[in-house]
Amino acid sequence: MNTVFHVTDRSVPLSAKARSRWPARLDLLQSGTGLALGLFMWGHMFFVATILLGKDAMWAVARFFEGYFFFGRSLYWLVSLIVAIVFALFITHAALALRKFPASYRQYRTYRDHMAGMKHEDTTLWYWQVVTGFALFFMASVHLYIMMTRPERIGPFGSADRMWSDLMWPLYLIMLFAVEFHGGIGLYRLALKWGWFERGDPDATRRKLRAFKWAITAFFLVLGVATLVAYVKIGIEHAPFYGQPYEPAWVTGGHQP
Amino acid sequence: MKVIYTDVLVIGGGLAGLRVAIGARRRGHDAIVLSLVPPKRSHSAAAQGGMQASLGNVIKGQGDNEDVHFEDTVRGSDWGADQQVVRMFVNTAPKAVRELAAWGVPWSRVRQGDRDVIINGQKVTITERNEAHGLVAQRDFGGTKKWRTCYVSDGTGHAMLFAVGDQAIASGIPVHERKEAVALIHDGSRCYGAVVRDLVTGELTAYVAKATAIATGGAGRIYRVTTNAVICEGIGAAIALETGVAALGNMEAVQFHPTGIFPAGILVTEGCRGDGGLLRDANGHRFMPDYEPEKKELASRDVVSRRMEEHIRKGNGAKSRFGEHLWLDITLLGRKHIEHNLREVKEICQYFLGIDPAEKWIAVRPAQHYTMGGIRTFHTGQSRTLKGLFAAGEAACWDMHGFNRLGGNSVAETVVAGMIVGEFIADFCESPEGELDIPMALVREAMQAERAKLDALLNGHGPEQADRIKIEMQQIMTDKVGIFRTGADLEEAVDRLQKLLVRSRNIGLRYKVDGPNPELVTAYRTQKMLKVALCVATGALARTESRGAHFREDYPQRDDSVWLKRTLATWKDPSDTLPSLAYEQLDVMSMELPPGWRGYGAKNYVDHPDTPNRASALASLREKMQGADRHAVQAAVMPYEHLLPERFRGRNERIDEKLP
Amino acid sequence: MSDPVSTPALRKLRFHVLRHDPRDATSVPHFQTYEIEEAAGMTLFIALNEIREQIDSSLAFDFVCRAGICGSCGMVINGRPGLACRTLTQDLPADITLAPLPAFELIADLSVNTGKWMRGMSERLETWVHSLQGDPDLRRLEERMDPDLADRIYELDRCVECGCCVAACGTARMREDFVGAVGLNKIARFSLDPRDKRTDNDFYELVGNDDGVFGCMTLLGCQDVCPKDLPLQTQIAFLRRKMARTGLG
Ligand SMILES: Cc1cc2nc3c(=O)[nH]c(=O)nc-3n(C[C@H](O)[C@H](O)[C@H](O)COP(=O)(O)OP(=O)(O)OC[C@H]3O[C@@H](n4cnc5c(N)ncnc54)[C@H](O)[C@@H]3O)c2cc1C
Ligand code: HEM
Numbered sequence A: 001m002n003t004v005f006h007v008t009d010r011s012v013p014l015s016a017k018a019r020s021r022w023p024a025r026l027d028l029l030q031s032g033t034g035l036a037l038g039l040f041m042w043g044h045m046f047f048v049a050t051i052l053l054g055k056d057a058m059w060a061v062a063r064f065f066e067g068y069f070f071f072g073r074s075l076y077w078l079v080s081l082i083v084a085i086v087f088a089l090f091i092t093h094a095a096l097a098l099r100k101f102p103a104s105y106r107q108y109r110t111y112r113d114h115m116a117g118m119k120h121e122d123t124t125l126w127y128w129q130v131v132t133g134f135a136l137f138f139m140a141s142v143h144l145y146i147m148m149t150r151p152e153r154i155g156p157f158g159s160a161d162r163m164w165s166d167l168m169w170p171l172y173l174i175m176l177f178a179v180e181f182h183g184g185i186g187l188y189r190l191a192l193k194w195g196w197f198e199r200g201d202p203d204a205t206r207r208k209l210r211a212f213k214w215a216i217t218a219f220f221l222v223l224g225v226a227t228l229v230a231y232v233k234i235g236i237e238h239a240p241f242y243g244q245p246y247e248p249a250w251v252t253g254g255h256q257p
Numbered sequence B: 001m002k003v004i005y006t007d008v009l010v011i012g013g014g015l016a017g018l019r020v021a022i023g024a025r026r027r028g029h030d031a032i033v034l035s036l037v038p039p040k041r042s043h044s045a046a047a048q049g050g051m052q053a054s055l056g057n058v059i060k061g062q063g064d065n066e067d068v069h070f071e072d073t074v075r076g077s078d079w080g081a082d083q084q085v086v087r088m089f090v091n092t093a094p095k096a097v098r099e100l101a102a103w104g105v106p107w108s109r110v111r112q113g114d115r116d117v118i119i120n121g122q123k124v125t126i127t128e129r130n131e132a133h134g135l136v137a138q139r140d141f142g143g144t145k146k147w148r149t150c151y152v153s154d155g156t157g158h159a160m161l162f163a164v165g166d167q168a169i170a171s172g173i174p175v176h177e178r179k180e181a182v183a184l185i186h187d188g189s190r191c192y193g194a195v196v197r198d199l200v201t202g203e204l205t206a207y208v209a210k211a212t213a214i215a216t217g218g219a220g221r222i223y224r225v226t227t228n229a230v231i232c233e234g235i236g237a238a239i240a241l242e243t244g245v246a247a248l249g250n251m252e253a254v255q256f257h258p259t260g261i262f263p264a265g266i267l268v269t270e271g272c273r274g275d276g277g278l279l280r281d282a283n284g285h286r287f288m289p290d291y292e293p294e295k296k297e298l299a300s301r302d303v304v305s306r307r308m309e310e311h312i313r314k315g316n317g318a319k320s321r322f323g324e325h326l327w328l329d330i331t332l333l334g335r336k337h338i339e340h341n342l343r344e345v346k347e348i349c350q351y352f353l354g355i356d357p358a359e360k361w362i363a364v365r366p367a368q369h370y371t372m373g374g375i376r377t378f379h380t381g382q383s384r385t386l387k388g389l390f391a392a393g394e395a396a397c398w399d400m401h402g403f404n405r406l407g408g409n410s411v412a413e414t415v416v417a418g419m420i421v422g423e424f425i426a427d428f429c430e431s432p433e434g435e436l437d438i439p440m441a442l443v444r445e446a447m448q449a450e451r452a453k454l455d456a457l458l459n460g461h462g463p464e465q466a467d468r469i470k471i472e473m474q475q476i477m478t479d480k481v482g483i484f485r486t487g488a489d490l491e492e493a494v495d496r497l498q499k500l501l502v503r504s505r506n507i508g509l510r511y512k513v514d515g516p517n518p519e520l521v522t523a524y525r526t527q528k529m530l531k532v533a534l535c536v537a538t539g540a541l542a543r544t545e546s547r548g549a550h551f552r553e554d555y556p557q558r559d560d561s562v563w564l565k566r567t568l569a570t571w572k573d574p575s576d577t578l579p580s581l582a583y584e585q586l587d588v589m590s591m592e593l594p595p596g597w598r599g600y601g602a603k604n605y606v607d608h609p610d611t612p613n614r615a616s617a618l619a620s621l622r623e624k625m626q627g628a629d630r631h632a633v634q635a636a637v638m639p640y641e642h643l644l645p646e647r648f649r650g651r652n653e654r655i656d657e658k659l660p
Numbered sequence C: 001m002s003d004p005v006s007t008p009a010l011r012k013l014r015f016h017v018l019r020h021d022p023r024d025a026t027s028v029p030h031f032q033t034y035e036i037e038e039a040a041g042m043t044l045f046i047a048l049n050e051i052r053e054q055i056d057s058s059l060a061f062d063f064v065c066r067a068g069i070c071g072s073c074g075m076v077i078n079g080r081p082g083l084a085c086r087t088l089t090q091d092l093p094a095d096i097t098l099a100p101l102p103a104f105e106l107i108a109d110l111s112v113n114t115g116k117w118m119r120g121m122s123e124r125l126e127t128w129v130h131s132l133q134g135d136p137d138l139r140r141l142e143e144r145m146d147p148d149l150a151d152r153i154y155e156l157d158r159c160v161e162c163g164c165c166v167a168a169c170g171t172a173r174m175r176e177d178f179v180g181a182v183g184l185n186k187i188a189r190f191s192l193d194p195r196d197k198r199t200d201n202d203f204y205e206l207v208g209n210d211d212g213v214f215g216c217m218t219l220l221g222c223q224d225v226c227p228k229d230l231p232l233q234t235q236i237a238f239l240r241r242k243m244a245r246t247g248l249g
């Protein structure tokens, strides 16, 4: 297409070469992966937190994802597959987000100074999003790798052993905070970025979204810490029996090791 | 020596300058625009009210046309205007609005059906016609018979300036920002361009051009209290004056506005008083009824301004660190009214005074507002005495405002003059006169002269401080050459300004760097501003009558028998301390509207001997042509269309006046 | 009702002003402190002029309209970009830090070259009405426009190019080529204007990239500092949706 536009004394053809469609696609993909991961994490937190309802509940959820209740046995590769999909999302998201990272120390400094001067919440939040994202890059990779390669060890005892005996709890604790902040800020930003829920007064919407975001983050942090404590407690009790999987009473007929 | 060549050098990037440049550019001439600031920051952006053009779209504008606009403008000018120029103007103004509409100005539009408006404090329902729906709307403005002022919500000047500025960018016109023309290059009969100082580096450059146009806006800052931007210092007028050849016309014609907030001078709308706001003095006394028992606060702009100054002079002003002022009290209107109908005023009070006008009084004082005078030109915009020099906009005395300009007529003038003068400049460039033999020696001399002046300031050790002198000048102008003028005050002013001018030749700088040095800028500008101020003061002293905004307490009558003429000020020799005044007679016998009563204000004038003759000649001509088309009558009375550039001739279509 | 003319108690103000002349090889950026007495209704315009008149005649800053209209006087006031002429000292603490707007070329002290940046942005985004015919016949009635649409266009046309939104934007600070909220708002303005015949595809050419709308990280500093209260958040989101749709289509 090569339209000619008129301006006072001359006609200017707008550049005929069509620009790449990729920036639009990548932007959507970044938001899309972010959204998918963010929503996945909400679900994830609840699934993992089923431990608070008891070992049986957690056991059931873990088996559920292994297809145990459909096929009558655990297909561990199913879990590996799910993890692989999430891993892919995660890597795609990280790769896309990396474009937004400060590209040099100078840029990083500029942003820090800017943020310090502005004292502006959304500006500061973005910084924390980058920092937490960066941290997740390492921590979540470890977590995902383990989940993918040892799916059979997911369960009330397996998970608890990993937490305590394998000394994963410090990592989880940091990761918990990182992911909750990162995901919360991310979802909030997503809503503003695309103008969701904007009806009427955008300022009011933004205030409400921000309040909602902090509430969600607080909720998941409380839930997550409680969950972590629950696993650690089980992990301490179960340490002498490290490696033994959990068998629910209704499966073993009440016999427990 | 750095020299830049172009066809058309436009000094000033406001509405007038940009439109001139676009006009020349579209005719194929290269143009460069110079501006002290980024062009979109020019003071044109401050015009909020609107632009007059007789479109007659709104119901209250029905029946409006060029004839009505013409009469309003001439009466407004107190017959000081050049009537042919006014004709050119009123015929082009609708075209200007339409051009701007096509360029993207989001003019407020007419909505068909009923709406409520306030007229004279009364709520009235008016009904807009269906066939007007979506056309450019007009609002009411002082001094007009019809609603004629086209507007863009509360940001007319801003929207216009941005649209025109963007068109200039689209046309690829370079704007050299933060450059100041400090002298014109000329040989006494032709102008060759300007010596230009870079305000960032201090470097001087010669801009050499076939035609040079000055569109530098008003000179409000020669006054201490003004609504004008801080860059409205009249430097464009001053450099024309300093040629010794070009003349400044009617510099004594200065308009004041009653309610500038004090001390900043920022304008608050007349709506405050219209809605019932009161003026009070230091004691809280409402003083306007003492002076104007009938109209009180609602007397006309110049009357209220005069009374306020008078009251301050009697010692009733409230004192503050920045001087004396009065109070505008709108607390009685109630918070609801203020927050709904006077929102802008509320914001100004909040941002600039830190007060809530629903609870506290607003400090106000009349403020200088508009410079009717300027570089005297022909209808083409070309100086009458210096070939190749053009002027447009507030800096020019083209002369469509005479001694008082109507609200809304000045932004209209900027674009209309820009359109017309732009064409004439192109004509000039294409004519043999436009050809340029560049006298390099002259250019070098001009550059050296300016360099020497700056060096003298930079290296001098004179005892005088630039900003002190400037403030003193501003104070004299505000106190003595203000709204109320008397022979004694004006004499004192002329005397003191002259002394200041002499002192200003002895300025020593504390900060002696030639780059971005605000003190140096103040120093050389003050020297120039003093000359402009002296033109205002001497012109006012000489004019022993009252006309339009020029009010002499000692000569309250308008005296057409003596003063139906334009003041022309020139500065013959750089060492002079006074301008030379001469006069240009207005010819009553060729006027379309011979002098008479303005229809408002005092009916207090002495007729010109020709006035009755002209009036009766016109009456008989009109009688003869009874029934003829209004255009035909007009053409018989005072032909003007031949003066317009061809592009802009032709009638204007209206809802009620269809074009074939 | 309080006394209609009383004024609050006055303080001694300390201005810490970032001084630097980039053209002077010996100049190092540093803060200089000036003390002046506060006055009723004192704005930064009044204060800075007083400093220049009475203490330091070399201090460089820009004011034009001094009425909050022209956008010349953007500077960083206690960390945040804003228009100095309409900032009252009474709304600030006694210690006031002033710095030039970052992201723009420094001229000296508090004066920056926003004009050059804005002209570059305008040329790049072609911020003018693009019509398909040449000049309209100026003698004829103007083209009609819906009154509400005219108002909506004016809402976005109110930008004064002060540069505050650029200075307040972390993205613009990190990436020089980012067009900023001001540029994105302009595109939103022209895409709303029926007189501009450019299509979404044409606009995509201009801002459908990471220096344009996809570069915005929704930091919203722009929204919070814009002295004209332009709906930047809404407009950028709107443009992002539109450009994403165009990009996919
Ligand atoms: C508060 C206020 C409200 C107003 N409201 C209205 C209104 O509602 N309606 C109306 O019709 N009129 C109004 N006016 C008047 C109107 O705005 C001005 O008369 C008009 O805009 C002047 O335009 P201009 O192009 O002549 O000059 P300006 O817009 O003042 O432009 C002058 C240009 O010249 C440049 N310049 C100056 N000196 C030099 C130099 N030495 N070298 C290089 N460049 C230089 C400046 O940088 C600037 O770009 C108002 C005025 C004020 C003060
Ligand atoms: C390697 C790990 C990760 C990194 C480096 C990372 C980085 C980032 C960055 C820098 C942004 C901001 C992008 C922008 O402002 O345009 C972002 C956005 C986002 N992230 Fe992550 N992230 C990571 C993992 C995650 C995870 C695990 C989640 C799920 C909770 C998540 C959810 C989001 C969401 C919802 C957004 C908003 C999307 C958008 O702005 O388009 N991220 N991420």
Ligand code: HEM
Residues within 6 Å of the ligand: A044, A045, A048, A049, A082, A083, A084, A086, A090, A136, A140, A143, A144, A147, A154, A155, A158, A159, A160, A162, A163, A172, A173, A175, A176, A177, A179, A223, A224, A225, A227, A228
């Ligand atoms: C499909 C992919 C995933 C699976 C199957 C999975 C599974 C689990 C399981 C089983 C636990 C319990 C502890 C353990 O067994 O080690 C856990 C905890 C945790 N996971 Fe994941 N996870 C997945 C993806 C992620 C991702 C992408 C993140 C974030 C970046 C994440 C963050 C966490 C955190 C923070 C905890 C600790 C929870 C708490 O303390 O409440 N997980 N996950």
Ligand code: SF4
Residues within 6 Å of the ligand: C071, C158, C159, C160, C161, C162, C163, C164, C165, C166, C181, C182, C185, C225, C226, C227, C228, C229, C230, C232
């Ligand atoms: S969008 Fe607002 S902050 Fe940005 S330049 Fe325009 S007016 Fe200034």
Ligand code: F3S
Residues within 6 Å of the ligand: C165, C168, C169, C170, C171, C172, C180, C181, C215, C216, C217, C218, C219, C220, C221, C222, C223, C236
């Ligand atoms: S601050 Fe910058 S990142 Fe976007 S929302 Fe505003 S332009």
Ligand code: FES
Residues within 6 Å of the ligand: C062, C063, C064, C065, C066, C067, C068, C069, C070, C071, C072, C073, C074, C083, C084, C085, C086
């Ligand atoms: S000086 Fe014009 S906005 Fe401040």
